[in-house]
Amino acid sequence: SAKDFIVNVHGFSENPELTTALPDDEHTTPPTHATILEASKRLSEQAQPGDAVFVQFSGHGGRVLDAARDGEAESYDEVIVPVDYEDHGTIRDTLIFKTLLAPMRYGVTLTVMIDCCDTGMVLELPYSWSTKGDKRDSTAKVR
Numbered sequence: 001s002a003k004d005f006i007v008n009v010h011g012f013s014e015n016p017e018l019t020t021a022l023p024d025d026e027h028t029t030p031p032t033h034a035t036i037l038e039a040s041k042r043l044s045e046q047a048q049p050g051d052a053v054f055v056q057f058s059g060h061g062g063r064v065l066d067a068a069r070d071g072e073a074e075s076y077d078e079v080i081v082p083v084d085y086e087d088h089g090t091i092r093d094t095l096i097f098k099t100l101l102a103p104m105r106y107g108v109t110l111t112v113m114i115d116c117c118d119t120g121m122v123l124e125l126p127y128s129w130s131t132k133g134d135k136r137d138s139t140a141k142v143r
Helices: 002-009 033-046 093-101
Strands: 052-058 060-069 073-081 109-115
Touching (some): 002 052, 033 052, 033 093, 073 093
Parallel strands (some): 052 109
Antiparallel strands (some): 060 073
């Protein structure tokens, strides 16, 4: 599992105070629209400079038509699908950015693994990243 990988290979703590899991089973808090956003907000509020943070989402994803920009071109938002999407809708990339990424403090290392179909650029990161030549001193650049 992803938890075994980050704990046993990368040394992340198993301390329940430092871990939030929302598996889709009958024994735990389900990954609903509200619980995913609450966990994202809590994570971005608690992470401190120097922390390494790992987020994984495995499930359904997709693309939805966004409002036209400048009255002409149509664009799409990528979405993830919580278990209660029929009642509360999907979670758009812009909302993930607002709740998880934008409030994250400078100096936090965040790794996000998204395992779902049709999500494209689900995080809407404002960065251009290149690993060309695997230079260790490469830095992200704002577009």
